[in-house]
Amino acid sequence: MSTTTPEPRRDRDDLDDFFAAARAAPPEPADDLLARIAMDAETEQAARRRPMRPVSRLRSLFAGWVGLPALRGAALAATLVAGIWIGAAPPAPLSATVDGIWSAGDAQIAGSVDPMTAYDLAWMGE
């Protein structure tokens, strides 16, 4: 009668034990790491919310073209030309008003203008 000796375990079985041990004790993250990650998540959410504020249709339209320096300069120039043109050759509805301004006497104009500015007052106070 022969005695049976336990067959040595094969390395492959051993490896399964090692893998099982690794699965049973995974490296655990520290609480402060999780806190930092959660904080990042909220920061990113908040950053995305900021540009999502409702903007009026008119404002967004305006924002679209005033952002371009060239267009901004052209708009200023057009406004200047229109102002000169209205002063030199006013359209009929405005002509009476423009004539009134030009024909007013110096005294009348002087009476409507305060020559003392805030800048002057500040100097006087010293």
Place this chain on the structure above:
Amino acid sequence: MPLDAMSELGDEELLARYAAGDRDAAHALTVRLAPRVFAHAARLLGDRAEAEDISQEVMLKLWRIAPDWRAGEAKVTTWLFRVTANLCIDRMRRRRSTPLDAVPEPEDGAPSAEARLTEAARAEALQQALAQLPERQRQAVVLRHIEGLGNPEIARIMDIGPRAVESLTARGKRALEAILSGRREELGYVDDDT
């Protein structure tokens, strides 16, 4: 929605809710996914401090990609494992060698103290052996045998074919067997076998 209820939602649904501004979804995703990212990074790098850096970086990438996430194209975890591995491999190529901190104590309750110590020693020995494998073999072995993923998913993560995954895991396991065979006695196998 309470956090308990969030646990029933899939990763993609949670990510969509996060992208829509749901703060609870952010916490649920952090609790669910960050430990897996950290564990994977720690196993690939063998260094807790570096694994923490990588985990935070990977999760930040997830938060940023959330609004553009294309549902149904890839699992969130597949994407996370892939980004984690890529960042880890970058680290490994310019790394300083710092050993993994002590393996955490297993939960109380199940085996005896001696068995737990043996198990912890085996986990630590495996970690040391993994550190000696080439990067791609290590990644494939960890994904297959510790994370428990199937070859098709590993192939997507590693951007290789399933046959290449099989080859990497087989070579990795042979290398691990060779490394660990010299430590059988100290890891309790002599007592088990005799």
